[in-house]
Amino acid sequence: MKEMRPVKGKIDLAEYLITSQALRIAPANEMFWYTSGTVGPYYINTHYLYGGSEKAEEMLSFINDEKENSDRFVPVLYERCRSMYDNSQMYRTVIDGLVAQVRSKLPVINMVSGGERRDWFFSVSVADQLDLPHLYIYKEGEVCLWNKGATLNETSEVAGRQLVHVADLITEASSYSNHWVPKVRECGGRITYAVNVVDRAQGGADALKALGVQSENLLQVDEELFAGLLKKGFIDVDQHKILV
Numbered sequence: 521m522k523e524m525r526p527v528k529g530k531i532d533l534a535e536y537l538i539t540s541q542a543l544r545i546a547p548a549n550e551m552f553w554y555t556s557g558t559v560g561p562y563y564i565n566t567h568y569l570y571g572g573s574e575k576a577e578e579m580l581s582f583i584n585d586e587k588e589n590s591d592r593f594v595p596v597l598y599e600r601c602r603s604m605y606d607n608s609q610m611y612r613t614v615i616d617g618l619v620a621q622v623r624s625k626l627p628v629i630n631m632v633s634g635g636e637r638r639d640w641f642f643s644v645s646v647a648d649q650l651d652l653p654h655l656y657i658y659k660e661g662e663v664c665l666w667n668k669g670a671t672l673n674e675t676s677e678v679a680g681r682q683l684v685h686v687a688d689l690i691t692e693a694s695s696y697s698n699h700w701v702p703k704v705r706e707c708g709g710r711i712t713y714a715v716n717v718v719d720r721a722q723g724g725a726d727a728l729k730a731l732g733v734q735s736e737n738l739l740q741v742d743e744e745l746f747a748g749l750l751k752k753g754f755i756d757v758d759q760h761k762i763l764v
Contacts, residue, residue: 533739542568548758561762566688567638571608590664601645615645631681643686679708690716693727
């Protein structure tokens with residue numbers, strides 16, 4: 521069995537996914553129920569890469585409670601993400617990997633976007649590290665732009681921009697097609713590039729291509745990942761068979 525290696529130009533996040541409980545593998549004779557009503561042998565909470573499950577859930581609660589008041593919410597979220605970047609090797613590794621991918625697209629790309637809610641765990645820090653404006657896109661259609669320490673609820677600065685959208689997880693890219701891409705287009709900008717922490721390899725990349733969006737990821741859920749998890753002892757042979 522071949523040794524697991526990062527996909528071209530990418531970092532190996534497998535151990536972080538396991539130790540943070542971001543990736544949970546069911547025992548060989550069990551399955552997880554998904555919110556869609558289907559079942560599967562693994563579950564991913566990518567936002568747990570933000571310092572572990574406890575800190576990630578605390579951050580998610582903060583987002584849920586405060587996101588409607590952008591003047592207060594946005595600056596505090598930035599400070600929280602910056603503090604986590606400074607203090608968590610795991611989170612910093614993820615952000616640095618995303619930043620490296622986006623940096624290669626500069627200066628054509630000149631704004632970062634992230635969608636409510638879990639994208640913000642990562643998109644905020646990418647924008648911060650690259651010193652780029654960050655566009656918050658809410659599921660109900662509102663937007664908020666953070667630029668040079670100020671929050672703006674109007675979208676004139678988005679017009680003519682080419683954006684990179686940073687997402688925690690991509691499955692079929694339905695959030696991109698239904699929310700993120702149309703909203704940015706409505707504001708006069710264009711998402712031309714997407715960087716996702718995890719790609720579940722269920723058609724999302726092809727869907728983005730159809731939208732005219734080039735995409736990359738830090739980790740893809742595929743047989744190579746499962747082989748690496750088996751080799752490292754994170755799963756057993758029976759679990760590996762079911763995952764494959």
